[in-house]
Amino acid sequence: MGSYNPVYTPTFQSQLLGLSPSMKQRVEEKIEDLIADPWHNTEFLKGQYRGKRKVWLTRSDRLVFVICEECRELGHTVYNLCTDCDVTPENTLVIAYIIFAHRY
Amino acid sequence: MQKLIFLSEKDLIDRRYKALNYRFIRLLHPTYSTELKNDLANLVQLGYLDEPTGFGRTRKMIMLMEDFGHLFSRNHEITDAINEVLNTFANIPTNRLLQMVFKMPWGRGTIEDLRMRKLMLYPLRREKAYRVFDMSEDDFENLMICLSPRVSGELDQAFDEMRRGELLSHEEVFGEL
Numbered sequence: 001m002g003s004y005n006p007v008y009t010p011t012f013q014s015q016l017l018g019l020s021p022s023m024k025q026r027v028e029e030k031i032e033d034l035i036a037d038p039w040h041n042t043e044f045l046k047g048q049y050r051g052k053r054k055v056w057l058t059r060s061d062r063l064v065f066v067i068c069e070e071c072r073e074l075g076h077t078v079y080n081l082c083t084d085c086d087v088t089p090e091n092t093l094v095i096a097y098i099i100f101a102h103r104y
Numbered sequence: 105m106q107k108l109i110f111l112s113e114k115d116l117i118d119r120r121y122k123a124l125n126y127r128f129i130r131l132l133h134p135t136y137s138t139e140l141k142n143d144l145a146n147l148v149q150l151g152y153l154d155e156p157t158g159f160g161r162t163r164k165m166i167m168l169m170e171d172f173g174h175l176f177s178r179n180h181e182i183t184d185a186i187n188e189v190l191n192t193f194a195n196i197p198t199n200r201l202l203q204m205v206f207k208m209p210w211g212r213g214t215i216e217d218l219r220m221r222k223l224m225l226y227p228l229r230r231e232k233a234y235r236v237f238d239m240s241e242d243d244f245e246n247l248m249i250c251l252s253p254r255v256s257g258e259l260d261q262a263f264d265e266m267r268r269g270e271l272l273s274h275e276e277v278f279g280e281l
Contacts, residue, residue: 005274006274007271007272007273007274008271008272008273008274008276008277009262009263009265009266009270009271009272010265010270010272011258011261011262011265012262012277013272013276013277016277028278045246045249046168046171046172046246046250047164047167047168047171047172047246047247047250048164048167048168048250049249049250049259049263050167050171052263054249062245064259064262066266080263080266080267081267082266082267082269083267083268083269084269088269094266094271096259096262096263096265096266097258097259097262099249099255099259101245
């Protein structure tokens with residue numbers, strides 16, 4: 001593992017359980033990339049999802065996550081409103097959700 | 105709302121601008137779009153419009169408009185045309201506006217003369233359009249994330265879990281696979 005510590009929402013976990021083995025492996029590899037550098041090839045969501053990032057998982061699917069360090073630095077705590085912010089380590093990555101384009 | 109969007113859509117199609125893409129049929133009041141009704145219901149359900157205050161904008165809608173404001177300036181010919189219609193008709197009392205729409209010329213007569221359920225407006229074909237609402241794939245994806253009831257509902261659920269600190273470790277999630 002790199003310098004960031006990933007934690008996961010139960011929603012993400014249930015999404016993961018429904019994936020094929022090859023897709024699960026793709027997700028795990030992407031998370032390893034994020035742990036090494038969560039800013040590489042990622043961008044912010046918009047609108048009410050300000051303060052959250054997305055990264056390409058496949059050509060059409062995206063992984064959505066939050067970098068706690070960045071959230072505090074940029075004042076995105078006003079959007080993310082985590083109740084445990086005071087006790088969450090700076091190097092935490094919250095892996096929240098997989099956006100499957102076919103679900104639009 | 106139905107009348108103002110109908111008048112806007114008609115004006116855009118007259119100019120051969122492809123933007124709203126609603127179908128309107130002749131009904132009792134006297135024009136109606138099921139797609140528009142569904143869109144408004146979705147926007148209320150998703151918390152973008154505040155129905156009790158007459159479709160007022162919520163904070164979520166203001167954030168959306170701020171983050172996608174560049175689309176309105178990029179497509180200003182289209183938004184200018186819509187604003188022109190709104191400036192002309194939005195302050196007219198509903199009953200008077202209804203009568204004006206009933207008496208609008210349509211084909212060889214007026215809208216009032218059309219048979220019920222007659223298709224009046226439908227999306228302009230791209231190849232016939234003089235101007236098409238311009239949006240990048242990235243903007244489209246970001247908008248769909250915000251406006252899709254399914255995706256938005258599940259994202260909200262995931263972020264509620266994050267806010268409450270209901271989070272699982274890497275081992276809990278990937279250790280069991």
